[in-house]
Structure formats: structure tokens, C-alpha cells
Amino acid sequence: MKVLKKLFGGINLTWPKLIIFAVAIGVYTGLINQVPFLYDTSLRDSAIYFDRWVLFGILIIMNSKSNIDSALKCFVFFLISQPLIYLVEVPFLGWSVMQYYRNWILWTILTLPMGFIGYYMKKDRPWGLIILVPMLLLVGGHYSLYFGQMLFSFPFHLYSTIFCAGTLVLYSLCIFSDKxxxxxxxxxxxxxxxxxxxxxxxxxxxxxxxxxxxxGETAATTFDDSYKVYWDSDSHGDLSIRYEEATEDYLVHAELTHSGQAAFTLEAPDGSKLNYDIMIERNTYEVKKK
Structure with missing residues (x-):
């Protein structure tokens, strides 16, 4: 606990240390975002969501010497780290990736007032909790998001789920001393x-x-609602055949509950069958006819 307390207020956070930290985090996040097999995992979440950045911001605030120092250090940290993430990605994705930095410009500017106001959490008063509550709500929302993703794609996002739950408790224990x-x-x-x-x-x-x-090309046949569709073994959700009036087409409709490799069968009224493999991810899928 003493180590954690030191982390939340016992570090001599000089400007050189802050800049080195910002550069290291920016480069790491930009590079980790380019590793294909880390897609949709906890290690890549820091490139998409806010929870890790909330921790960095709070650590900067808690180790600042004044409200002005806190505001400026938060601002400079995000001013360096965020564009650096996208600059690191330029050799892989081209300059067009910089357009996504626009989403961070406003947040970077807002770190000035957030760092200034956030400094008063250190006063160990009830208003400090009021200042912290929006961050708790934000991290709590991320916890719920990650927990759902973990249920769908276990064990992916397990670390992110634990991280959010842990930091929610950590902020409460380490920022305040008043019981x-x-x-x-x-x-x-x-x-x-x-x-x-x-x-x-x-x-x-x-x-x-x-x-x-x-x-369709993948289906390799025409079918209608007289056909049956079902999983070959373990169910990954509900399968049904529906008619889409807009396209005047029959579709295999899926309500998928978890990711992974699976197989399903399309059975005609005469008993003939077509078999398919499907690879399911959180927001994508790939179907191949066997």
C-alpha cells in the first residue's frame, strides 16, 4: 500500500520525466496498434479507449505541485503523446491516419481545466470526491464495456476488465485519506x-x-423459408431464415452470443445439405462453404 501511496503523490514528477513518459507511452501505443494478432485484445484497448489515459492523468495530477503545474503537465503530456501515436502509425498507414487525431484535439485542450480542477482532489475534502466522480463514472462505463466484450470473446479483454475494476478501487483508496x-x-x-x-x-x-x-456467391445456392439452418455442434447464438423486403431476398439471420470458430448447415426440404464454416469476432465474421 505504501508503494501505491507513493505512486499517487510521492513521485518527483519533473518536466524531463513527464516528457520522457509521454514519448514512451505515445510510441508504445502507436506500435502496439499495428500488431495484427493483438486486434480486439486488452493490449490494444489503450489505443481506442480512455481508461488508461484517465490513470495517467490522475497520476500526473496527484504528483503535481500546484493547480497550474497540474494543468500544464496534463496538457503537455497529452499534447505530446496523442499526436505521437498517429505519427508512429504513418509509416504503416500513411498520412491519412492523422485525421483521427482531430478527435483528440478537444480532449487535449480540455486537460488544462481538468488538470487545474483535478488538483483539488488532493485537498482530501468531499468536493475532491465530487471532482473525481465523473472519472469514476467514465471508468465504470469502460468496465461494463470490457466485461461485455470479455463475455463475448473470453479471455480477450479480461485484463482490461480487471484493470478498470482495480483502478476504480485504487482511486478510492489512494487519492483520499479521510475515511x-x-x-x-x-x-x-x-x-x-x-x-x-x-x-x-x-x-x-x-x-x-x-x-x-x-x-450469393458464398451460399452457392438459392434458398427460402422452407429451408432449415442450424449449428453443427456448439451453438453460438440463434440462426434463422428471414425475408428482406427491400432487396426481395432471403437471408440467414444470426444473433451471435460469443466468438470463435463454428460450423452450420443449411438443409433443403428434400434433406440435401450445404455445410459452412464461420469465424466469428466481436463485430465481424467470415463464412466459407465447405
Whole structure:
């Protein structure tokens, strides 16, 4: 616990250290985002979502010497790290990737007031918790998101799920010393964790899509609602045949509940069968006829 307390206020965060940290994080994130087999995993989440950046911002705030120091250091950290991520990606993706940095420009500017106001969390007063609550809500939302993704693609996003739950508790324990403020923060964090967990069990993530069209190249046949479609072994969700009026076409409709390799069969009324393999990911799929 002493080590964590030092992390949240005991570091001599000089400007050279801050700049080196910003450069290292920017380069790492840009490079990790280019590794194909890390797609849709926890290691790549930092390139897409905010939870790790919230931690970096809070650590900078807690180790700053004044509200001005906090605001400037937060601003400079994001001013260096965020464009650097995209600059590192330029050799792989071309200069067009820089267009995505526009989403971060406003957030970078907002780190000035956020760093200035966030510094008052260090005063160990109830208003410090009020300042922290939006960050707890943001991280709690990420926890729920990751938990759902983990259920769909286990064990992918397991680390991100644990990270968010851990930091929710960590912020409550390490930012405040006053027992009442700390307890209130822990209760809010606990509610976020329990709420996100229950929500995903009550309403688990489902990938809804159409995976086959009648007469399509992949289907290699025409079919209608007299056909049957079913999984060959383990179910990955619900399969059905529906008619799309807009295209006047029959489609194999899928409500997929988890990722992985699977196989399904399209059976004609006369008993003849066509077999297909499908690779399911969180937001994509690939079907191949056997």
C-alpha cells in the first residue's frame, strides 16, 4: 500500500520525466496498434479507449505541485503523446491516419481545466470526491464495456476488465485519506462494478447480423423459408431464415452470443445439405462453404 501511496503523490514528477513518459507511452501505443494478432485484445484497448489515459492523468495530477503545474503537465503530456501515436502509425498507414487525431484535439485542450480542477482532489475534502466522480463514472462505463466484450470473446479483454475494476478501487483508496470520503468513493466504485457486471449478465452482448444471402456467391445456392439452418455442434447464438423486403431476398439471420470458430448447415426440404464454416469476432465474421 505504501508503494501505491507513493505512486499517487510521492513521485518527483519533473518536466524531463513527464516528457520522457509521454514519448514512451505515445510510441508504445502507436506500435502496439499495428500488431495484427493483438486486434480486439486488452493490449490494444489503450489505443481506442480512455481508461488508461484517465490513470495517467490522475497520476500526473496527484504528483503535481500546484493547480497550474497540474494543468500544464496534463496538457503537455497529452499534447505530446496523442499526436505521437498517429505519427508512429504513418509509416504503416500513411498520412491519412492523422485525421483521427482531430478527435483528440478537444480532449487535449480540455486537460488544462481538468488538470487545474483535478488538483483539488488532493485537498482530501468531499468536493475532491465530487471532482473525481465523473472519472469514476467514465471508468465504470469502460468496465461494463470490457466485461461485455470479455463475455463475448473470453479471455480477450479480461485484463482490461480487471484493470478498470482495480483502478476504480485504487482511486478510492489512494487519492483520499479521510475515511468518510474514502468510504463514499469505494461505495460509488463498488456500485459501478456491480452494476456493470449485473447489466452484462442480464443483457449479454449480442452481435446481430445476416451471414448468408440466397443466391450469393458464398451460399452457392438459392434458398427460402422452407429451408432449415442450424449449428453443427456448439451453438453460438440463434440462426434463422428471414425475408428482406427491400432487396426481395432471403437471408440467414444470426444473433451471435460469443466468438470463435463454428460450423452450420443449411438443409433443403428434400434433406440435401450445404455445410459452412464461420469465424466469428466481436463485430465481424467470415463464412466459407465447405
Amino acid at each position: 468518510r470520503v474514502k468510504l463514499a468513493a469505494l461505495i460509488i466504485s463498488g456500485l459501478m462494478i456491480v452494476g456493470g457486471t449485473v447489466y452484462n449478465f442480464v443483457k449479454p452482448p449480442v452481435y446481430i447480423t445476416d451471414i448468408l444471402s440466397s443466391g
